[in-house]
Amino acid sequence: MNSFFVSNANAKGPGFGLFSLTHIITLCVLGVISFFICRYYFRASLINRNKLRVILASSILLLEVFKDIVLSITGQFTFGDLPFQLCGIGIFIVAYDAFRSNKTSRELMYSLTLPGAIAALLTPDWVTNHFINLFVWQSFIIHTLLVSYVLMRMIAKEFQPQWRQLWRVIVFLLIMTPIVSILNRQWHQNFFYIETPVAGSPLEPIALIFGSFYILGMVILVAVIWLVMYLPWIVHGRKNINK
Numbered sequence: 001m002n003s004f005f006v007s008n009a010n011a012k013g014p015g016f017g018l019f020s021l022t023h024i025i026t027l028c029v030l031g032v033i034s035f036f037i038c039r040y041y042f043r044a045s046l047i048n049r050n051k052l053r054v055i056l057a058s059s060i061l062l063l064e065v066f067k068d069i070v071l072s073i074t075g076q077f078t079f080g081d082l083p084f085q086l087c088g089i090g091i092f093i094v095a096y097d098a099f100r101s102n103k104t105s106r107e108l109m110y111s112l113t114l115p116g117a118i119a120a121l122l123t124p125d126w127v128t129n130h131f132i133n134l135f136v137w138q139s140f141i142i143h144t145l146l147v148s149y150v151l152m153r154m155i156a157k158e159f160q161p162q163w164r165q166l167w168r169v170i171v172f173l174l175i176m177t178p179i180v181s182i183l184n185r186q187w188h189q190n191f192f193y194i195e196t197p198v199a200g201s202p203l204e205p206i207a208l209i210f211g212s213f214y215i216l217g218m219v220i221l222v223a224v225i226w227l228v229m230y231l232p233w234i235v236h237g238r239k240n241i242n243k
Helices: 021-043 046-073 086-100 103-122 134-155 163-187 203-242
Strands: none
Touching: 021 046, 021 103, 021 134, 046 086, 046 134, 086 103, 086 134, 103 134, 103 163, 103 203, 163 203
16 A cells, blocks of 8 residues: 555556556456447447547546646646646547547547557556556556547547548647647656657667657657558548449
8 A cells, every 4th residue: 555646657666567467467457348338339329429428538537637636635746747648638639529529639539549548558657656556547547548439439430530631630749749849848858758768668669770860760650650540441441432
């Protein structure tokens, strides 16, 4: 219990370990939970779908607020706990989408929030913390709900990713990245991980390969990820045109 209220940033390790049995079992359990959320949404009426979107978006937002309140009470809150990471911004994108969904929110969720949240679950930067910890489970749950929200809408065929709409995402990044870079310098943080990569993440080999051109490596990585994510939809669209 001495470790229960220790923030992820203050954890000294060794924690539960990346891709340890504990980590893998946790991912499996969270995957089952996500499956049932998506299944319920797919079978739900329009009214219940609207309710579930609001419930999930509100829960995600409240979990983030709850974390900051506890961190403040325990004297652990820092600028790094503000929601300026990709998934932190995804919280507000999902909240907006739950009430006023549009092309921009849907494309941002698919191209940024979904891969960002999945990457966070697979290579979490909170593995150095104790497994029985409030902030570890807040992190696991909030990222699982982000993934579930996007997947359930896609499985219900409420939107289909459009590569032609990626310009919206690029404009968003062109606006946000300089802002985040300034905040990083002012607050000595690592939002968007544009300063240093997370240990064990795909960004770590990118930093080793590209060195001082780390940002360029990140851009190439994002382009490759988008190619993999959008190529099936492009092929699917062409098949429909041929039919």
